[in-house]
Amino acid sequence: MQVNLRIRRFNPEKDTKAWWGEYTLSDVHPTDTVLDLLNRVKWEIDGTLSLRRSCAHGVCGSDAMRINEVNALACKTLVQRLEKKGDTMTIQIEPILGLRVIKDLIVDMEPFMEHYRAVMPYFINDSPPPADGRERLQSQEDRARFDDTTKCILCACCTTSCPSFWANGKYIGPASIVQAHRFIFDSRDEGAAERLKVVGDTFGVWRCRTIFNCTNACPRDIEVTKAIAEVKGVLATGEI
Amino acid sequence: MATANVTGMTHRKVQVQSNFQRWAFLFMRVSGLALLILAVGHMMIQHVLNSSSNLSIQFVAAQWNSWGWKVFDMLLLAFALTHGMNGFRNVLEDYIHNPQTVKIVNTVLAIFTIITVLWAGYAIARFNSTPFMGN
Numbered sequence: 466m467q468v469n470l471r472i473r474r475f476n477p478e479k480d481t482k483a484w485w486g487e488y489t490l491s492d493v494h495p496t497d498t499v500l501d502l503l504n505r506v507k508w509e510i511d512g513t514l515s516l517r518r519s520c521a522h523g524v525c526g527s528d529a530m531r532i533n534e535v536n537a538l539a540c541k542t543l544v545q546r547l548e549k550k551g552d553t554m555t556i557q558i559e560p561i562l563g564l565r566v567i568k569d570l571i572v573d574m575e576p577f578m579e580h581y582r583a584v585m586p587y588f589i590n591d592s593p594p595p596a597d598g599r600e601r602l603q604s605q606e607d608r609a610r611f612d613d614t615t616k617c618i619l620c621a622c623c624t625t626s627c628p629s630f631w632a633n634g635k636y637i638g639p640a641s642i643v644q645a646h647r648f649i650f651d652s653r654d655e656g657a658a659e660r661l662k663v664v665g666d667t668f669g670v671w672r673c674r675t676i677f678n679c680t681n682a683c684p685r686d687i688e689v690t691k692a693i694a695e696v697k698g699v700l701a702t703g704e705i
Numbered sequence: 706m707a708t709a710n711v712t713g714m715t716h717r718k719v720q721v722q723s724n725f726q727r728w729a730f731l732f733m734r735v736s737g738l739a740l741l742i743l744a745v746g747h748m749m750i751q752h753v754l755n756s757s758s759n760l761s762i763q764f765v766a767a768q769w770n771s772w773g774w775k776v777f778d779m780l781l782l783a784f785a786l787t788h789g790m791n792g793f794r795n796v797l798e799d800y801i802h803n804p805q806t807v808k809i810v811n812t813v814l815a816i817f818t819i820i821t822v823l824w825a826g827y828a829i830a831r832f833n834s835t836p837f838m839g840n
Binding site (some may be wrong): 602603604605606607610629633635652658661662665666667669671672674697699700703704705 | 712716720721724726730731799
C-alpha cells in the first residue's frame with residue numbers, strides 16, 4: 466500500500482512559521498504503526514525530521530502526537546486503523562496542541578510537567594509504619610478505587626486534547642487531575658487535603674467542561690472524565 | 706506464614722476549602738435539578754398539554770391569575786437566567802485571561818442578572834389578569 470504523509474514541520478533556526486512536509490511511502494503494511502512510517506521518513510528520506518520516541522510499545526508515552534486531528538501515540542496507532550480513501554492513504558501528523566513547538570513534532574513539555582508536580586504526585590504519609598515493620602495493608606476494594614488512574618503514562622494526550630487547556634494554559638489539565646485522583650483515593654495516603662487545595666483552585670477541576678476529549682484520547686483507556694468527576698465529588702461533599 | 710486480612714472499603718472525611726468556584730459548581734447542580742422540573746414542566750404545559758398555536762394572552766392571564774403559577778414562573782425565570790449566566794461566565798473565563806477584565810465582566814453579568822430577575826419578577830408579580838379574563 467502507498468501512504469502519503471503530511472507532517473507539520475517547524476525548525477526555529479530556519480522557519481518563521483510552520484509548514485507541511487509531504488512524503489510518499491510505498492510498501493506500507495496495514496500492521497505498520499505510524500511511528501514505523503515516521504522512522505522511515507527520518508531514516509530514508511529526511512533526517513532532519515525531529516520527534517520523540519523511546520520504547521515504541523505504548524509504555525513510555527514519548528510519541529504523543531495529533532494523527533488525523535486526533536491525539537494518539539504514534540507507536541500504538543496501526544495504519545489499518547486509519548481511514549483510507551481509494552487506493553492511497555493520506556495521514557496527517559502534527560505536534561500536540563496547547564504546548565509550544567520546539568521543533569517539528571517536539572513540544573515543550575515543561576508547562577505540562579509543572580502542572581503535574583503541582584498536585585504532589587507522590588505518596589504522603591507521616592504516620593509511623595505498622596508495628597511489624599511490613600507494608601501498609603490495603604483491601605482489594607480500596608485498591609480498586611484508584612486502579613484506573615495508576616495506568617497514566619504522562620503522554621499528555623489528554624491534556625493537549627482539552628479545549629479548556631487550549632483556551633487557558635493555566636488550567637492544570639486532565640493528566641494532573643488523574644494523578645491527583647490516584648493519590649486522593651488511596652486509603653493509605655494522607656495528603657488529600659493539600660492536593661484538593663490545588664485541584665479545587667480556580668484553575669483546577671472547575672475548568673473541566675466534561676467535553677470527554679481526554680477520555681477519547683487516552684491511549685491507556687483511562688476513564689479520565691470519570692476520574693475528574695470523582696475529584697469534583699470529593700470537593701463538593703468532603704468525603705472520599 | 707499468617708497474612709493479615711484487610712477487607713471492605715474505607716470512607717474518609719477530608720477538610721475541603723470552599724471558594725467561589727466550588728459554590729458556583731454546586732449552584733449549577735442544584736439549579737440544573739430545579740430546571741429539570743421547572744423548564745420541563747413549562748414545556749409540557751405550554752407545548753404538549755396545550756397547543757402553542759393557541760397560546761394567547763388570555764391563556765397567560767388565566768395562569769397568572771393564580772399566585773402558584775406566578776411563583777412557578779418567577780422561579781423558572783430566576784433559575785434559568787442565573788444558570789445560563791453562570792455558564793456564560795464560565796465560558797468567558799476560559800478566554801479572558803486578564804484577572805482585572807474577568808472581574809469587570811463578572812460584575813457586569815451579575816448586575817445584568819440581578820436587574821433582569823428583579824425587573825421581570827416584578828412584572829410577573831404585578832401582572833393584573835382581570836382586563837384579559839372573560840374575553
